[in-house]
Amino acid sequence: MLVGAHVSSSGGLASALERGERLGVDAIQIFTQSPRMWRSPSHPAEVLAAYRATQATHPSVRATFCHATYLINLASDGEIGERSRRCLVENLVAATAIGAKGLVLHVGSHRGAGLDGCLAGIGAALREALEATEGRLGEPACPLLLENAAGTGGTVGRSFEELALLLEAAGGDQRLGVCLDTQHLFASGVPFGTIEEADAALAALDAAVGLERLACLHLNDSKVPFGANRDRHENLGEGEIGEHTLSCLLGHPALARLPALLEVPGSGDGPRVEDVAVARRVIAEGIAMRGGRALLRSAPARGARPG
Ligand SMILES: [Zn+2]
Ligand SMILES: [Zn+2]
Structure with missing residues (x-):
């Protein structure tokens, strides 16, 4: 399993690769624009190309994932919906331009109105973003990953x-x-605290969407209890999930080739070296728990596109 971390890209996109290197991670996740602003910066083409070139030759950080702007709500109509669709395209264009392995998206909220009424609109918005980025820049277009x-x-x-x-x-x-966030999974009320429960959770994911669609994990502990339905990340082992439960899930052989990206608070500035160490230990324990049958972490990162 590749261990990754969300890192800041302030001071230039390529600086994120250096931050990832200092953390000792195999993959990073970045925002290509401010996550709480609609305005998208126009990264010059040479900056984007330079990122791709640096990434291609980077000895340790082998894959970059992007996280889309939090303001996006594809379940909304009117002006917010329109801004959301435009913003998603901009995010996916930038992710494609830097050669990212996936753009992770929080789809949005229907604010109690129900999914039925907005499902077609969300589908159209996702299709529109994919079409807008297919075959651009001569690069393989970036996969779009819906987060639980x-x-x-x-x-x-x-x-x-x-x-x-x-x-x-x-x-x-x-x-x-799909991107599977361990904190969101726990908070949404899916148990994975034993190997049987973890296997059942992944079997349910396989039955619903297919494990071949699972492109990465967000690896977080939880500040809130099981089933609390709130998005509150905690450092691994310091929250309500705990290391043992995370190990039960992370040792599953179906996850062995996937990047697990930390989005933990650290001491306030995001994932630290020690958080990466805990992640590697939790994964190793999970693999050992299942008899060490998982694949080695030298396996290549995988995008959503098969093959
Ligand atoms: Zn997440
Ligand atoms: Zn979250």
Whole structure:
């Protein structure tokens, strides 16, 4: 399993690769624009190309994932919906331009109105973003990864079944995938505290969306209890999930080739060297728990596109 971390890209996109190197991670996740602002910076083409070149030759950080702007709400109509669709395209264009392995998206919230009324609109918005980026820049277009939600209010994607509905509404394009956040999974009420429960959770994901769509994990402990439906990350081992439960899930052989990206608070500035060490230990314990049958972490990172 590749261990990754969300890192800041302040001071230039390529500086994120250096931060990742200092953390000793195999993969990083970045925002290509401010996550809480609509305005997208126009990264000059040479900056984007330089990122790709640096990434291609980077000895330790082998893959970059991007996280889309938090303001995006594809379940919204009117002006917010329009801004959201435009912003998603901008995020996916930038992610493609830097050669990212995936753009992780919080789909949005219907704010209690129900998924039925907004499903077609979300599907159309996802298709539009994929089409806008297909075949651009001569680069393989970046996969778009829908993240499971913790289930706050009317958040969309709170269950594997909802993720499956979203993928179907978007036409099931091969570039569509899923990012599984361990804190959101726990907060949405899916147990994985034994090997049997972890296996059942992944079997349910497989049945609903197919494990071949699973492109990365967000590896976080939880500040809130099981089933609390709130998105609150904690450092691994310091929260309500705990190391043992995380190990039960992370040792599963189906996850062995995937990057697990830390989005933990650290001491306030995000993942630290010690958080990466805990992540590696939790994964190793999970593999050992299952008899060491998982694949080695030297396996290549995988995007949502098969092969
Ligand atoms: Zn996440
Ligand atoms: Zn979260």
